[in-house]
Amino acid sequence: MGAENVGENSTMDVYDANEQDVEVNEACEEGETTDDDEEGTFLFQGETNPITFVEEDNASELQPYQRLEQMKNDYEILADKKRCTLDREIWQEEFLGASFEDIMETINFGMKKRSTKSKQRGRKKGSKNKVNPEVTQKLGDATLHYAHGHFEEAICALKEVIRLAPNLSDLYHQLGLIYKAMNDRKKALNFYMIAAHLTPRDASLWKLLVTWSIELGDKKQANYCLGKAIAADPEDIDLQFQRASLFVELGEHQKAADSYEQISHLYPDNIEVLRIATQLYKKCGQNKRAVCILEDHLRNHNHIGDTVLSLVDLLASILMESDAYDKVLDHIEHEQKIHSAGNEITLSLIIKAGICHVHLRQLEKVEAFFSALQPEHASVHPQLIMDVADSLMTVGQYGSALKYYMMLEGEGDKYNGYLHLKIARCCVSLKKRVQAVKYYYKALQKLNDGIDARLTLSSLLLEEDREDEAISVLSPPI
Incomplete structure (x- = not known):
């Protein structure tokens, strides 16, 4: 599914899409479990009106994505409490009236069986296949209104469906598409944001939200969506580069350094990434960390020529800031003996070696270096x-x-x-x-x-x- 064209394909898309989402909604209303519940998917609960996350946006200090995340966290806390209560009730039911010997036997040998039994509670998604007829009818009405360009009527119909089935992600896709057609980019983004929370593994939707957030100048929201996009598509290295760069723009240099370091582990041949990570750690006052990642990299990866010399030069500069002149000389001498046999080291390293000798008061050796x-x-x-x-x-x-x-x-x-x-x-x-x-x-x-x-x-x-x-x-x- 292309994120820019969500809901655009055909009338039947809206009729057929997400019958399983309807089941998710119905299952949650009935107190049953779903696969998505186990993976932490966001769902609207109780009397919550999803439309308020968009229409009351200006009245809240928090943006819609922050309120959705807060609601998800609150739901997870409540779910944990319910699970604890349920487990306690099951325990009491199983052990009530049992002898001491029976209890000990169950503890020692029967926990695995009981655990399996408790996991099997509830109906899994897809176990029944029915769609609320009223939902189907109103979805059809909304689709026809949209197809004829009657946007206001389509919006009204979709809001009615949301009242009946608030966890149908395609409803928010469709609303986002309509508001985009009406040139209301902010509302379109907010409805897509709800859709993305209901389908967190849809990387294309999160990527669209990243792009829109940046276009609107909301870097914090863009950063949030980047985190979700990376979780949905961890193989997309461009997302990781984008997030690391955004951390720098936000002034979060520690997170930026960590991000660039992670990328350098994935792409050890990209020396520029390692250099940026090192410089960011220096900016955070973490010279020891900068030295550590450079030394580890030089120890574990075989670079030749100018590449390794540039890394040694960077390492020498950081060590000299900490007055570690002996270590600088060790690295330069090691480079001369091992990695650059037959090749001259750079003028910069020659001068750095001389400066180290100056600070170590080995002045008789200085002229040999500075004469260059x-x-x-x-x-x-x-x-x-x-x-x-x-x-x-x-x-x-x-x-x-x-x-x-x-x-x-x-x-x-x-x-x-x-x-x-x-x-x-x-x-x-x-x-x-x-x-x-x-x-x-x-x-x-x-x-x-x-x-x-x-x-x-x-x-x-x-x-x-x-x-x-x-x-x-x-x-x-x-």
Whole structure:
């Protein structure tokens, strides 16, 4: 059944469809069990009027899908209570007046038999084949009205049928189709929503509701319907991608990360999915989780060339954020020895290894790694140069740091004053006051909030006996 064309095929569709649904409705009214009951299918109970879920939509704080889900949960709780009560009554009936020996014998040997007996209670769906004549007649009237374009009459007739048989899913399909033809997309969606709850395994209907919800800008409802669609069709990987992406749009990064990780298990060759999952875990502050899934993936899947190098690079970046420099070096060395024999590792990994040695105070090894960076790399790999300089400055190697900062000085305007500020600080540490003053002035031309820089610059100017300039630097900017 195509979701967009539900109920469109022929007049006989409405007559013939869901005779079993009528039986479900009748069985529920008679207190009997059905297969769908056992699988948790939603059903309207008691005096509930299904039409209110659409027509009173604006009067409720909850949307129709939320009210339907709430009703389903309430029904399941009530059903559990009824089952417990029924089981207790059966137990009392079976053991009332029995001797202690009989009770023990039944407990030890007869529970399986009793359990089987209790499961056989009630009539299963399909055990009788009858349709309420009044329902059949009104369905026919509604179909004829719809076929002739008399939409209001068709709506009235279908509402009458709903009063008699509220759990016939095709009634809501038909109402949804009519309201769609009347360009009332919201009501059409809400009636399809009821139909979907009555036929939860109809993946095509849930997919239609996903599309409509997104078109209406209701991402939470779209997410809800995606969950139902995935449950109905777990093999549809596009649905899982769509839901993971929607979690990101909703700002639910933890759920998005979990979703992308699940997809990566299904498609281990899709490295981009693994990368997204890892980055989302990082965004959630779960660096350990990000490291874990990357290490597991590298251990359990054989990738070659640029693919494995990109994963190791990502893993190294995360580990460095946690100061796990030894582990970074272990992974890079393992990659050099095992996976990339005969192939050079990337410049990014070479520089990361050098930075790790800096932080481990193994400065005698650093030049062998950093020598790969040359001034011509400034326009191609500026971030690598900046990372090298920052690491050297962190451990007090101001002269070496300044060397790399100066590689980027030609494009200093791109850094909004921060590159010049770092150069100035290196110059101060190296007692190069004249150069420090020059670069502090350059930095302050770009910095919006440079109080510390102004104070330092003012002190430097005072040391140079440039009092008027020092006062000017501390004066509020015009």
